Structures are given as structure tokens and as C-alpha cells.
Amino acid sequence: MSPHIIPKRTYFLIFAALIGLTALTTYAATVDLGRLNTVIALLIAACKGSLVALFFMHLRWSGRLTQIVAVAALFWLAILLALTLSDYRTRRWTPAAEGWATSSNQFNR
């Protein structure tokens, strides 16, 4: 794995793309799309992150081991999100706490 030489042009193009996507994020924030606002902001951010990792951090030209490390990091992020959401998605499944209301009423009596 000798260091890969990348033409300066590529770096400038990627830089321009990142600036462009930043402008797009700013613009998208001014349009009211409801829940889609967050989704779009996150998608653009993910694209920017991928560009930085692939080109600026040379992941595109790196060995398999390095690429596996990068994918592993994403996998761990998925664990964080999935198990955290397992709480938020199921929190309201529990029957509403009527018992509390009745018992406090008893105190009031």
C-alpha cells in the first residue's frame, strides 16, 4: 500500500461539493417540509461525511483492513441508534398509569 497520489483538482472539486452541500443544508432549513426537514438535513450531512472519509481521508484507495475499520464504526453507530430507539419506540406500549391517579385520589379523599 504505497501512498496514493491524488491530483489537487480532486481535492478542490470535493471542497466545492462540500461548500455547495452546506449551502443546500442552509437553504433546506428555510423551507418547511415538516418531518422531512430532519431527514434531509441528516442525508446531506451523511453525504458530506462520506466525501470527507472517501477522498480527504483516502478511504477509497485504502486497504481492506482500513475499510473494515470504517464500516465497523458505522456498525457501532447502528448499535447505538437501534438499542436507543428500542427504548423510545416501545416506551408508550406500557399501559397508561391509571393506578397512580386513583391512588393519589385516595390521598385526596
Place this chain on the structure above:
Amino acid sequence: MSTTAVEATTGVNYLNAKYGIRSWLFTTDHKRIALLYLVSITFFFLIGGAAAVLMRLHLIEPQGALLEPATYNKMFSMHGIIMVFFFLIPSIPAVMGNFLVPMMVGARDLAFPRVNLLSWYIYILGGLFTLYAILAGGVDTGWTFYTPLSTTYANGQVMAAALGIFITGFSSILTGLNFVVTIHKMRAPGLTWFRLPLFIWAMYATSIIQILGTPVVAIAIVLVGLERLLHVGIFDPALGGDPILFQHLFWFYSHPAVYIMILPSMGVVSELITCFSKKRIFGYSFIAFSSVAIAVISFLVWGHHMFVSGQSVYAGLVFSALSFAVAIPSAIKVFNWTATLYKGSVSYQAPMLYALGFIGLFTMGGLTGLFLASLATDIHLHDTYFVIAHFHYIMVGGALMGYLGGLHFWWPKMTGRLYPDGWARFSALVIFIGFNLTFFPQFMLGYLGMPRRYAVYPPEFQVLNVMSSAGASILGVGYLIPLVYFIWSMRYGPVAGPNPWGAKGLEWETPSPPPTENFEELPIVEEEAYAYGVKEARVV
């Protein structure tokens, strides 16, 4: 190569190759950086220990004997923050890992020596912030910084202390990164993955956690800062946030962090058990893979800290079941160490006493963890002294015993001198007795319902609290004895020679203390790890 050859014949080593404060502060030698860490973490251990002494003195009387309640809160916060982030997490990785990883893989240094030095400076910078936070008034949030206490209600230096932890996290990430690259890329010829010492497997698993977990706690701290300073709504329900989200982010790191503390000790114990029973390890690949399994599973169980927090009970069920799964690789290790002892020629020198102490205390800590991982019993035991006792059996009885065992084992290699073995065995015994007297009564206190983090308690708990405080003073003496004889041995201890224990492993095939470049000639490995009873290793 030539400098090392000269060093070998003239008795020059990494300690006396250069002199002066600059030669230490600007060194990139992994062995010297290990000693820088050793001195620094010992300093923090003494501060954290002092806080514990004050707490235990205070709790001799039900109404509190010594401190204002607010001061007591600051004491337990300081004790936790310093012991976790500035002693236990760097302890074995930054001291023994730094010293031993290159030597055990047969390399001249870590992959990134300058990054290694940088990690020490980052650690010191984080430590200074935390010391400032203590001197400028302290924090009373506990080491867990739970919201909304830390964001909305806490007074004191929350941001300074949190910033200290944030900064120190990067030192931990850099150390882990250095180890992973070194273990992948710099192994000596013939040193295949399954010939590596189990200490290396343990350090590798630890490094994975450090790299993948630490950024998340850093993010959590930044979010606390954003909410405290700029009132961005992350954790405060009034601003649209959720306080329990902090616990998710915090424990995603801080549960695996427990394994940053215990996995290295397990690696040390594998080395000690084989050396002092002069027997090859039982079930090498099971122990190796159980380290990796613990590292992976450790990321799936964090919700067991949150059963009574308002977390969904269904998520609680999943986290409970996954937590039980950690018991499997942990038990594999304990059974394999025990099987290694079977029919070995066991000798009871000081490092071995610590290793055997580790096995017993870690087993108790692990089994009591199952009570806390069960949903129903945790409702009763949560936030009581049972939890305090449980995690001290893991983090002190386990992690710290392993650290001390390793320090006694490799001290002759690090300094070239032997310490008095009689005193060392005596202190191991004092620590074991003191530890159990301190923390076993806390299991009972917790079961009886005494909550943690209170400055006062009902009078019927006094007997057990006095027992615990008495044990703590014995434990304190047990820690001070090694401090004295280690310092003594640096000047007056008998010369150790390259391999005082008759141990296997590349680090024992070079002089003590090692030359600057570790090996006169880079070794070629032709045998498995722990080939005790096999003919001498042939180094070509």
C-alpha cells in the same frame, strides 16, 4: 541496531541512556512514557483515595462525623471522577500496555511514538482541568453527570470537570489506536495471532472499546455543555429534550468502560497464572476470543443501568437478557484459569497472590452483577450500597488487583530491581482482607436498603458502616506498603536479571531494564505462547 549492541555490552538501558528532565518530557520511548503515566496515575490514585478516606471516616456515625452534606456530595463525586477517568481507565493500558505491547510483539516501539507522547500530554491537560474544578469548588453530580441535575440544577464547576473528562478521553482514544496498529502491523516474524500472549489479545479488545466508545461520551459531554451554556434543547423536557437520552449516551460508553478496566486485568492474570503454575494455558483460543466477545457484548447491555429510569420495560427486558450473556465469556475465563492451575507446579509469589485474589473477587463481583441485571431484583437493589459493593468488587477487587499483580510481576523488568517478596506477599494479604472487610458489609447494607450517595443513614446501619470504614483503613495501609517498598527497591533492591520468574514471553528475553531499542536483534518466534515445560525458545 549498533547503538543497542553497544548498550547491551555496556549496561546502558532506557533509564540511564539519557539524563535530565527534558529527556523525560520530550521522550518518545514507549517505556519512558509508561513511567510518566505510572507517576501521574499514582498521583491521581492518592487524591481519589484521600477522598474515599474522608467519606469512610464521615460514615462512622449515622449523622455523619466529619463533613457537611454538600461537601460529602463533592467528595464522592471527586472520588468517582478521579478513580474512573484518571486512574482505572489509563491504569493497565497506559502503564503496562505502553511498556509491554511493543516488547511482547517483538517491536522497537509503538507504531506512533509521538502520538504516544501526545496522549500523555492530553491526559495531563485533562487532569489539570479536573484538579482546577476540585480546587475551585468541586462538583456534586457524581461521576455520572446525570441530567437534569448536571444541566439545570447543579452548582459548582460542572463544565470544568466535564471538560477535563472530555479532553482525557482523547488520550484514551490515541492509546487504543496506537495499540491496534502496533498489534496488526508490527508483530515479529513468526508471531502469528494465535502465538500472541493473551495480554495482547486483552489489550486489543480493550483498544477496540476505547476507540469506539470514548467518542460517544465526548459527544454526551458536549451536548451537556450546549444545553447548559446555550440552552439548546437536548435533555430538558421544557425545551423539547429528554433527560433519559443522556443516560443512553453516557452508558453506551460507560458500561464498556468497565471492560476497559477489567479486560486488561484479565490479560495480566492469564500471564501470571501460567507463569506461576509453570504450565501452558488451558484453552488459549477460548480465552482469546472471550476477550473479543466481552468487548463486543459490552456495547449491547448499557440499559441495565436504567431499569428504573423511565426507560421502556420492553427495552429493559432486552438489555437484561443481553447482560446475562456477558456472564458466559467471563465464566469461560475463570474456568480456564482454574483448569490451568490443575496439576501445575504452583508457587505463591506476590504477583500470584494478586492473581488468585483477582479470580475470587472478580467472580463475586460478576455473580452479584447478575442480581442487578435481573429486572425484578434490580428494582429493590438499584441505587443502594449493593451496587457500590458490586462494582467495587469488579473495579477494585478485579481491575486494581490485576494492576497490582502486573506491577509486581513486571516491576523487575521495568526497573531492573527486585522488591522484598515477604513484604509484597504481606501487603497482598492485607489488601485482600481489607478489601473484603470494606465492601462485603456494603452488600448487606444495600440488601437492607441503605441508599448510595447519602451523607446520613439510620442508626441501625451503624455496625456495618463501622466495619466498612475499619476495612477501608486496613485497605489504605495495604496500598501504602507497596508504595514504600517499590520506591525503596529502585535504589536498594537486589538486581533482578533478565528473567527472575523463569517466565515465557519476548519481554523476558532482553535485559532488565531493557535497552532503549528493546532487543539487540529483533526476535523470530518459533513457538506458541506459554510453552512452559517445552525446551528453551530458540532465537535465531
